[in-house]
Amino acid sequence: MTRRAVRIGDEYSSTTRWQVTPNAETHFSWLRTRMSLERTLMSGVRTATALIAFGFAIVQFVERLNATAGVGPGLRPEAPRYIGLGLIAAGVAGLMVALWEYQWVLHYLWRPEFRAVAGPEEAPWQTPIAAIALLLALIGVFAFGEVLLRLP
Numbered sequence: 001m002t003r004r005a006v007r008i009g010d011e012y013s014s015t016t017r018w019q020v021t022p023n024a025e026t027h028f029s030w031l032r033t034r035m036s037l038e039r040t041l042m043s044g045v046r047t048a049t050a051l052i053a054f055g056f057a058i059v060q061f062v063e064r065l066n067a068t069a070g071v072g073p074g075l076r077p078e079a080p081r082y083i084g085l086g087l088i089a090a091g092v093a094g095l096m097v098a099l100w101e102y103q104w105v106l107h108y109l110w111r112p113e114f115r116a117v118a119g120p121e122e123a124p125w126q127t128p129i130a131a132i133a134l135l136l137a138l139i140g141v142f143a144f145g146e147v148l149l150r151l152p
Contacts, residue, residue, distance in 0.1 A: 022116040030109065030117045037105050038127055044098025045133050048091040052140045055087025059147050085147055092140035099133050 020026060062080035066073065110124050 020113055020116055026117045027119070030114060031119075034109060037102060037109070038129060041098055041102045041129050041133060044095055044102075045129065045136060048095035048098070048133075048136060048140065051087050051091030051094065052136070052143055055084040055091065056143050056147065057084075058087070059084035081147065085144060088140055088144045088147065092137055092144065095133055095137050095140065099130065099137070102130065102133075 058080050066077070106124050110118060
C-alpha cells in the first residue's frame with residue numbers, strides 16, 4: 001500500500017487517502033490486521049474477566065472472613081467492598097472501551113478503499129468474541145449491582 005495524503009482542514013480526504021493495490025501481499029496484510037484486532041479484543045476480555053472476578057472475590061473473601069468465629073473486625077471494614085466495586089467498575093469500563101475500539105477499527109477496515117483487499121464478503125464477518133465481550137460486560141454490571149446493593 002502506498003500512502004497519498006491530501007490535507008483538507010484537519011482531516012484527510014477519504015477518497016484520496018490510500019491507493020490500495022489488490023494483491024496477495026496486501027490481502028494477507030489486511031487479514032493479519034483483522035486477526036490482530038481479534039487478539040486485542042480477546043486481551044481486553046481476559047483483563048476484564050480478571051478484574052471483575054478479583055473484585056468480586058475480594059468482597060466475598062472478606063465477608064466470609066468477617067463471619068468466621070474468632071476473627072475481629074478490620075480497621076476499615078468497608079474498604080474491601082469499595083476496592084471490589086472499583087475493580088469491577090474498572091473491568092466493565094475497560095471492556096466497554098475495548099469493544100468500542102474493536103467496532104471502530106472493524107468499521108475502518110471495511111471502508112470502501114480497502115474493499116479490494118478485504119475479500120469476497122460484503123460485510124464484516126463476525127466472530128463470537130464480540131458477543132462474549134458483551135455478555136461479560138452484562139455479568140460485570142450484574143456483579144457490580146450485587147455488591148453495591150448488598151447491605152452490610
